[in-house]
Each structure stands twice: as C-alpha cells, then as structure tokens.
Amino acid sequence: MPNHITNKVKVIGTDEQIQEVFEFIKNDTLGIGTIDFNKITPMPKWVYGNSPGIVGISFDDEKLWGVENTVLGWSRKHWGTKWNAYGQPDDRNSKDTIFFETAWNGIPNLIQKLAWIFSMVKIEYSFADEDTGSSNCGFYCFEYDKINEQREYELCSKEAYELAFELVHNGEMPDWYIFNPETNTYEHVEGD
Template identity: 25%
Template sequence: MPNHVTNQVSISGNAESLAKLKAVLFAPGIPDSSDDENVGLVVDFNGLIPMPQSLHIEAGSLTYAMQKWNDIDKNQLAAVLQAKYEALYDNLVEHADGQINWKQDKVSDMEALFRQQPDLAAKCGINLDYGEQIRRNIELYGCPTWYEWSNRHWGTKWNAYHQHIGTLSDTEIYVEFDTAWSPPEPVFAAIVETFPDLQLEARYIDEGGGFAGTFYGEDG
C-alpha cells in the first residue's frame, strides 16, 4: 500500500498551446470528481511520456528470479547454481533433482528440459518466455517491466489516480490527482519543455511521508 501524494496542478497560457496540451495530457475516462459532471476526461501520463506496451507484464519476484536466470552462463555445468544461486538451486533439487545430472548437465540442458516440461519449470519458479520478454525489454527500454519504467520515466509507481478535474477553460487547467510515493516530476518537466509558453505550478504533499513541495516552470 503506497503513500498517496496529492498533486494540485495549475497550468495557464495561450489558448492554442493549452488546447494542444489538453490533447496529450487527458484521455477519455471518468474522473473521481469534477466541477463539470460531463467532462469525461482523466489525466493520463502516457500522452506525454508513453509507456511501451511490452512493459505491461507482471512485476515482482518472478522478475528478479528470471533476471538472475538470464545472467547465468548457459554453458556452465548445472552444479554451478549451488554456489551462485542457492535459492534457485534448492528449488531445482526439490522439484527436478531426478531429471538433472548435476555433474554432467549444463544449464542449457536444464533450459531444454524446461522447454519440454513447462509444468516442471513453473514448479521450479522458471518462466522462460517471461525471461525472454524482460531481456528484450531491458535491451529496448532499459527496464524489465512497467514498474521500473514508470518509476524512472514518470517519477512514480503508477499513473494518476483519485482524480478531480477542476478548471478546463481555453486559457487555464486546474486538476488534482494522487500519485504513489512521489510526485510525477518528469511529467511536469515534460509539460514545461514541450509547451514553453505555458506556465505550470504543481503543489504536492505526502501527509503520510511528511514531505511537500512545489514544481514551477515556464519558458521551457
């Protein structure tokens, strides 16, 4: 359960730039509350900093396990796992010991076994397709899953939530939303950089974490 950081964001400027910002900052959706019940829009960070689709996969203990598996030299003997990857080795001993010759088989032989027996792989905490996916994601985007990417590129764990849409006029935007653990400073910075003629002020506070601040930007 994260600490909720409340963000109060005011953006103002000329109508043409503000219209362009609205087109990328908002997506169709129903906010938690709004001053106009027909607004039908929510803040979506993807419009400014889009998350690649392939990152929308499970993030957690499997990510860690398969990153370690991907790092293993597959030409090594399976026995090397006992010294370097004790938890994985214990799993393999429990579920696959009778099918592995620890003195002769290489890690690549184990991988072939898991391809043939996906149920056995699952018991051992191995998902080779998932491992290949996170390997490609790291190569392409520098992150294995949505979790690492969103923290790096949005500055927070999730997209905006608990949203209140206040003012959406031709020359002013005012919205409030929560983010997890920290404010989305990279998103604020992207707005200022992309729309240098707009003025942005974002006030944020985390009452649980005991911090608050203001992000201010104009002229890029």
C-alpha cells in the same frame, strides 16, 4: 499500500493554450480534467506487464526481465512513480487546474517534460503526501526549459503542513492540528 500523493497542475496561458494542454494529457476514457502519463512519456509495448493478460509483477519476473523492463521499474524510472495517475477527475478541477493522485512520489520531472512540450505556457506544479507535514512535498513553476521556482519543504515545517492542508485536506486545517507560534509550525494534538 502506498502513501497517496495529491498533485496539482495549473496551466497559465490563453484559454486556447490551456485547452490544448489538457486535451493532450487527458485520459481518453475519463476525458478533460484528467492526466495520463502515457501521453507525456509513453510506456513501450515491450515492457513486461504492459498488457491486459498480466496481472502483478513478481520478483522472479524482475529477475528474468530486469527491473527496468517491468511495468513497475519502468514507470518509476520514467514517470517518477509506480503507477499512472488515479483519483481523477477531481471535484476541485477548474478550467486551468487539475488534481490527481500518485503513489509514493510527486512527478516534477514528468511535469517539467510537459512544459518542454508546451513551451508557450507556464505550468505550476505542487504535490503533498497524505502524511501531513511530510517532507515529500513541493512546488515548482516551469516555463519551457526553465525552472522559474522550486520549493521543497523540510519535515514538519510550517510550509510542508500548509501545502498538505491546501492539497490533501482541501484547503482546511484539520481539527487535530494547532499552530504553535513558539516553534512557528503546526503540531498534532490528541483528541478528547
């Protein structure tokens, strides 16, 4: 079972530009407010496991076909995570922002590619691990071929906790955390 990563993509541009981006990336079954990684980097049909008749990839399959030629290996290499987006649509979505989940990792390289495709907008991308305070989190601002801002946070840093509170805990600090001004970060506290 993977750690779930909460992802947030905010598109900055005109209403028409934002709509164009969201129309392009939408999961065709779920509609606007979702993302399908195949829209940004399509998985080739020749990748083993990319058909409805195959359920699960074994080590033997990876030996036979090569790891990068199986669904899991290919998606890790080209998307940055082992599965397509899930946990969508999200109730927090707005006209310029969508939320979704990924397995184990954020996908900054895939979102940067989206900024290359839509050079007329800025894209703010942030992600945080469900393991609150983990260093598996960050914030990026992409504009065409530039990374205008990139922040990755250290394990148990104030910033890592606050990003997880925002994304994973819907902007709320859970009751089982307190801020310690002496260490300038948050600490897990045991319940009663």
